[in-house]
Amino acid sequence: MYGLVNKAAQDFIIESQGEETWEIIKEKAGVKEEAFVSMQPYPDEITYNIVGAASEHLGLDANDILEGFGVYWIRFTMVEGYAHLLDLAGGTFPEFLNNLNNMHAHIAQSFTELKPPTFYCEEIDSKTFKFEYHSERPGLVRFVVGLLKGLGERFDLKINVEYIGNIDGKENSHEYRVSYE
Numbered sequence: 353m354y355g356l357v358n359k360a361a362q363d364f365i366i367e368s369q370g371e372e373t374w375e376i377i378k379e380k381a382g383v384k385e386e387a388f389v390s391m392q393p394y395p396d397e398i399t400y401n402i403v404g405a406a407s408e409h410l411g412l413d414a415n416d417i418l419e420g421f422g423v424y425w426i427r428f429t430m431v432e433g434y435a436h437l438l439d440l441a442g443g444t445f446p447e448f449l450n451n452l453n454n455m456h457a458h459i460a461q462s463f464t465e466l467k468p469p470t471f472y473c474e475e476i477d478s479k480t481f482k483f484e485y486h487s488e489r490p491g492l493v494r495f496v497v498g499l500l501k502g503l504g505e506r507f508d509l510k511i512n513v514e515y516i517g518n519i520d521g522k523e524n525s526h527e528y529r530v531s532y533e
């Protein structure tokens with residue numbers, strides 16, 4: 353994934369655990385780079401290794417880390433120069449959810465090797481959605497839960513996310529039920 357993602361993971365760990373802990377996790381994850389370059393693509397293994405090493409070193413479930421990272425990603429992009437993109441994507445939570453594909457398509461204009469996820473959103477009632485996440489990557493179910501909760505922070509809403517399961521037996525397609533109040 354792009355260096356931007358690894359940089360966010362690094363900042364997330366430094367902010368929550370401190371610089372020294374990051375150095376240990378970085379070493380454990382086999383990260384050789386002095387610093388990540390936001391606009392450079394890196395092998396996905398690097399991102400997965402950072403989460404794996406953090407899980408091992410901190411004794412935390414990797415999925416809990418991914419969810420926390422998802423929440424952090426929204427705060428991170430707001431201060432890392434992507435606030436305008438978030439603003440453009442929608443002024444309300446449902447509008448935003450319906451614009452996620454457009455937003456990543458826009459991002460792909462500058463991040464030309466982006467392998468963006470795709471989302472599909474269907475209203476069940478005025479405050480409940482069926483939400484689908486389709487990806488080329490495995491293992492990021494709880495990252496998406498965190499992202500949705502991070503959007504809840506942004507819109508000052510309480511978000512409930514229930515994981516429904518795989519879609520049509522496809523390993524990296526997932527369905528959620530999302531409600532907000």
Ligand code: HEM
Binds near residue numbers: 393456495500
């Ligand atoms: C301005 C805000 C955002 C920016 C700049 C951004 C950018 C990116 C980038 C660079 C990647 C790495 C993909 C790659 O390197 O191939 C990525 C992945 C991803 N993004 Fe976004 N994103 C933003 C907001 C969001 C939001 C709000 C969501 C969902 C609610 C989201 C969902 C995801 C997911 C799930 C992935 C993991 C990749 C995968 O499943 O294959 N992103 N995004």
